[in-house]
Each structure stands twice: as structure tokens, then as C-alpha cells.
Amino acid sequence: MEKNNEREVADISNLQDDDLFCADCDEKIFKMVKVEESDFEFSVLAVCPFCEGESWRKDMKGRYYQDTVDGTIIEEVTADGNDFTIKVKKR
Ligand SMILES: [Zn+2]
Numbered sequence: 613m614e615k616n617n618e619r620e621v622a623d624i625s626n627l628q629d630d631d632l633f634c635a636d637c638d639e640k641i642f643k644m645v646k647v648e649e650s651d652f653e654f655s656v657l658a659v660c661p662f663c664e665g666e667s668w669r670k671d672m673k674g675r676y677y678q679d680t681v682d683g684t685i686i687e688e689v690t691a692d693g694n695d696f697t698i699k700v701k702k703r
Pocket of ligand 1: 634636639660661662663666
């Protein structure tokens with residue numbers, strides 16, 4: 613039992629924060645946290661709900677937990693192969 617607990621703590625500390633920030637207004641647009649290594653390669657760009665801008669396109673690899681920033685919702689996700697564009701808008 614104790615051993616399992618120790619491993620869970622170690623796993624959580626390995627989580628890698630890859631949040632997307634607006635290149636124009638520097639606000640956090642979309643939350644991405646790597647939860648597991650995998651061979652899945654993709655890229656993500658998020659359209660900013662706070663200004664007319666967007667984030668840089670970011671290359672990622674692995675499995676990610678995704679979540680919206682407080683006060684925002686995902687309006688649309690489009691994919692060109694493994695290149696995803698997430699359009700976020702204010703709730
Ligand atoms: Zn912005």
C-alpha cells in the first residue's frame with residue numbers, strides 16, 4: 613500500500629505543464645498538461661478569446677490532459693492532420 617502511494621506522488625511530479633499563452637497579450641489561453649509519454653506527435657495553436665491574437669503553434673509529443681481557462685469555452689477545434697487549431701472564446 614505504501615509503495616503505491618509513493619509511486620503516485622512520483623508520477624504527479626513528472627507532469628509537465630505545457631499551457632498555451634497568447635503571443636500578443638500574454639494571457640493564458642488553454643491548459644495542456646502532459647500526463648503520459650507516447651509516440652503521438654502533434655501541434656496545437658490556440659486562438660485567443662481576450663484579443664485578436666493567437667498563441668504560437670507548439671509541437672507536442674505524448675498524451676495530454678486538456679482544459680479550458682476559467683471563463684472560457686472551446687468554440688471550435690479544427691485539425692489538419694495532427695496539427696490542431698483550438699478556437700477559444702469567452703463564456
Ligand atoms: Zn490575446
